[in-house]
Amino acid sequence: MDKDTLTIIDNRTNQTYMIPIHRGTIRAMDLRQIKTGPEDFGLMTYDPAYMNTAACQSAVTFLDGEKGILRYRGYPIEQLAEHCSYLEVAYLLIFGELPTMEELLAWEREIGQHTMIHENVKKFMDGFHHDAHPMGILISTVAALSTFYPDSHRIQDAASRRHQVVRLIGKLPTVAAYAYRHRLGRPYVYPDPELSYTKNYMNMLWKMTEPKYAANPVLARALEVLFILHADHEQNCSTSTMRAVGSSNADPFATMAGAIAALSGPLHGGANEEVLLMLDEIGTVSNIPGFIAQVKEGKRKLMGFGHRVYKNYDPRARIIKKVAEEVFEVTGRNPKIDIALALERIALSDEYFIKRKLYPNVDFYSGIIYEAMGFTPDQFTVLFAIPRTAGWLAQWQELMQDPDRKIARPRQVYVGEERREFVPITARSAAEPAKVAR
Ligand code: CMC
Numbered sequence: 001m002d003k004d005t006l007t008i009i010d011n012r013t014n015q016t017y018m019i020p021i022h023r024g025t026i027r028a029m030d031l032r033q034i035k036t037g038p039e040d041f042g043l044m045t046y047d048p049a050y051m052n053t054a055a056c057q058s059a060v061t062f063l064d065g066e067k068g069i070l071r072y073r074g075y076p077i078e079q080l081a082e083h084c085s086y087l088e089v090a091y092l093l094i095f096g097e098l099p100t101m102e103e104l105l106a107w108e109r110e111i112g113q114h115t116m117i118h119e120n121v122k123k124f125m126d127g128f129h130h131d132a133h134p135m136g137i138l139i140s141t142v143a144a145l146s147t148f149y150p151d152s153h154r155i156q157d158a159a160s161r162r163h164q165v166v167r168l169i170g171k172l173p174t175v176a177a178y179a180y181r182h183r184l185g186r187p188y189v190y191p192d193p194e195l196s197y198t199k200n201y202m203n204m205l206w207k208m209t210e211p212k213y214a215a216n217p218v219l220a221r222a223l224e225v226l227f228i229l230h231a232d233h234e235q236n237c238s239t240s241t242m243r244a245v246g247s248s249n250a251d252p253f254a255t256m257a258g259a260i261a262a263l264s265g266p267l268h269g270g271a272n273e274e275v276l277l278m279l280d281e282i283g284t285v286s287n288i289p290g291f292i293a294q295v296k297e298g299k300r301k302l303m304g305f306g307h308r309v310y311k312n313y314d315p316r317a318r319i320i321k322k323v324a325e326e327v328f329e330v331t332g333r334n335p336k337i338d339i340a341l342a343l344e345r346i347a348l349s350d351e352y353f354i355k356r357k358l359y360p361n362v363d364f365y366s367g368i369i370y371e372a373m374g375f376t377p378d379q380f381t382v383l384f385a386i387p388r389t390a391g392w393l394a395q396w397q398e399l400m401q402d403p404d405r406k407i408a409r410p411r412q413v414y415v416g417e418e419r420r421e422f423v424p425i426t427a428r429s430a431a432e433p434a435k436v437a438r
Contacts (some may be wrong), residue, residue, distance in 0.1 A: 010043075012036050018311075025054055035058045036162045044411055050235075056402065057244060060093060060394050061234040064429060067307035070316065072232055073097070083320050086109060086197050088229040090390035092170055093232055094397065112193030114170030115200065116297075117178070118148050125178050129186065135178040135264040139257050145171065146253035153251045155400060166312070166391045170387045173197070176382045177204030189213075198223040206374070216361050218330045219373055222323050223383075229316040230384050232391025237306075238262040238269065242392045244408040252396060259392045260302060260385050267301070272363040272380040275304040276371060279336045279343075288343055296352045304364030305347065311357040320365040327369050334372040340365060 004437050006019045006026055032042035047053045062071040070077040073092050082090055083099075091099045091107050099107055124144055146152060149167065154160040178188050181204075181345045189204045199215040202223070207213035231238070241262035245255040263269035282291050294300045307314060324337060344360055347353045367380045375383065397406055 008034065008111035010034050010036075017156075023028075028053070036166040044413075046413055048243065050240070055235060055240065055408075056399070057404070058234065058395065058398060059096070063234050063309055065307070065311050068310060070233075077229065078319065081225050081228050084228060086224050086387060086390075087169075089228045089231050090387075092167060093390045093394035102161065108197075109193075110166055111197070112191075113169045114167045115174050115193055116438050117145075117171055117174050121145065121148065121175070125175075125182055128179075128182060132182060132183075134176070134179040134183065134378055135270070135385070137182070137261070138175060138385060139178070139260045139264065140383055141175045142168075142172075142260060143257035144174075146251050146257075149251075149253065151367045152253055155246075155249055155251060161252070161397060161400060165397065168252065168256060168328075168393060169389055172386045173201040174204060176379075176386055177201060180379060180380065196220065196224075198227065213229060216330055218326060220337070221247055222327045222369065222373070225319065225323050226289040226383070227387035228401035229319060229362060232388070232394060234309075234415045236268065237265070239392060239395050242396055246396045246399050247405060252393065255396060256389070256392055259388075263385055263388065264381055269363075269381045269384040271303050271361070272367040272370070272384060273377045275340075275363055276336070276367040276377040276380065278303045279339050279368070280424065282339055282343070285339055285342045288339070288346055291343075291351065292346055297351075300359070301345060302343070304352075304367075305353070305360055306358045307361045310359065310361065313359045314361045316362040317364055320362065320369065324369050324372075325366055329371050331372040331374075334368050335367050336371070340368055344435055364380055372422070404410070 002020070004021045006021055008017045009017060010017070013036055015034070017034055019026045028045050031044065034043040035041075045053070060073065062074070063069065072080060073096055075092070075098070080092075084092075085104075087108055088099060088104055091104065121141065121144065125137060125141055128140075145167075149164065151160055152164045152167075174191050180190050189207045192200050192203055195203055195215075198220045202215040202220060203213040223286045235243075238259040242255055244258040246252070246259040250258075266274045267312075278291075282288060285303065291300065292302075314376070324334075328334065328337070344364070347358070352358075363384075366383075367377060370380050370383055371377070
């Protein structure tokens with residue numbers, strides 16, 4: 001008997017099936033042959049939230065949640081965060097290899113040439129209300145970019161795909177910075193391709209009347225490291241959205257707008273904003289036990305804690321803690337770090353969190369650093385979206401070249417009414433409230 005197989009006995013029929021195992025998985029479609037009779041549709045798996053379903057094969061990011069390992073294209077995140085620039089890591093994610101010096105310079109130049117946005121995009125952004133959430137602006141504006149670049153529909157054309165990748169990585173900081181300035185009523189600052197990726201972003205955010213904005217090099221490097229840590233994270237909610245939307249052959253701008261929308265939720269990228277609001281609410285270390293009690297009673301969530309995949313310390317959180325100290329040397333200590341550290345200490349010694357393997361994730365400390373650097377909490381998730389662009393696009397490129405690619409289309413287990421006859425409106429009585437979603 002082939003050892004790399006799974007033997008299934010269907011007790012309904014006493015039939016035995018042998019299913020091949022490849023790389024620790026079975027193909028869900030191999031279960032379809034398991035039927036009680038010719039009328040039976042065949043066996044499916046039920047996996048809401050994809051707790052145990054691999055939806056693709058990927059060579060981009062490796063993550064071992066039990067051991068707390070994260071690697072991009074085989075390189076440990078710790079080494080990349082220490083030695084690379086963000087654009088170097090973006091190149092690695094997109095093309096699979098670290099660039100040579102020559103390749104990196106050409107890549108930086110290419111991205112720099114695509115940082116401008118059309119003047120009409122500015123006008124489009126002007127239409128948003130002054131207090132519009134920057135993530136709402138980002139989602140809509142990235143979707144709108146699709147209308148400015150109709151050539152992006154040619155998703156089967158490798159050269160066109162590469163062009164859109166460069167455009168998106170180049171333009172995201174510009175759109176994000178304009179959303180920030182719009183909010184403050186400040187004039188937009190054009191991108192400066194002479195500057196590094198993070199320095200250019202900081203220039204567009206904070207330049208006032210000075211002829212040349214000089215970003216603090218420690219803060220620019222800290223932002224670079226944070227961008228590297230956020231660049232990819234395999235099949236998370238927003239990346240799966242990127243793949244799901246992309247599988248319909250939508251253009252990459254529309255596709256990435258979907259991914260940004262998924263990221264904006266407080267259980268995903270939006271958590272960094274929620275952490276800061278939570279720390280504000282807790283206010284002092286003495287209020288922590290009361291807050292933890294509420295979490296254990298199920299009334300609250302400890303935002304920035306827990307992860308679907310990491311059941312060990314998130315390696316990104318460990319690096320972020322170090323970055324925080326470097327940033328505070330420049331900006332002064334954000335007092336919220338002491339509440340966060342105390343919160344972590346108390347939570348990690350509590351049976352509730354130990355039993356559930358709940359550790360701080362990337363979002364627990366990032367907001368405290370961003371706040372010290374001068375960002376308001378509503379910008380935090382934007383600071384996640386900018387660098388994740390490289391990861392989303394690397395995964396999208398992989399999807400586009402995947403011979404197994406088909407439109408994403410899950411099945412369902414239908415639990416609704418059986419066939420019933422139409423009732424004219426005059427003969428209907430109100431349905432029981434419990435039976436209908438209102
Ligand atoms: N605070 C309190 N309890 C929690 C938390 C938390 N943050 N996270 C999970 N739990 C509990 C949960 O109530 C459940 O308990 P029980 O077994 O008694 O029902 C148990 O831990 C397992 O949790 P789960 O909800 O089944 O886990 P999940 O894998 O479905 O959810 C998560 C993962 C990240 C959505 C969740 O941990 C969470 O909501 N965390 C807070 C939001 C957050 O920080 N999100 C950022 C994620 S990392 C950055 C990113 O990639 O977006």
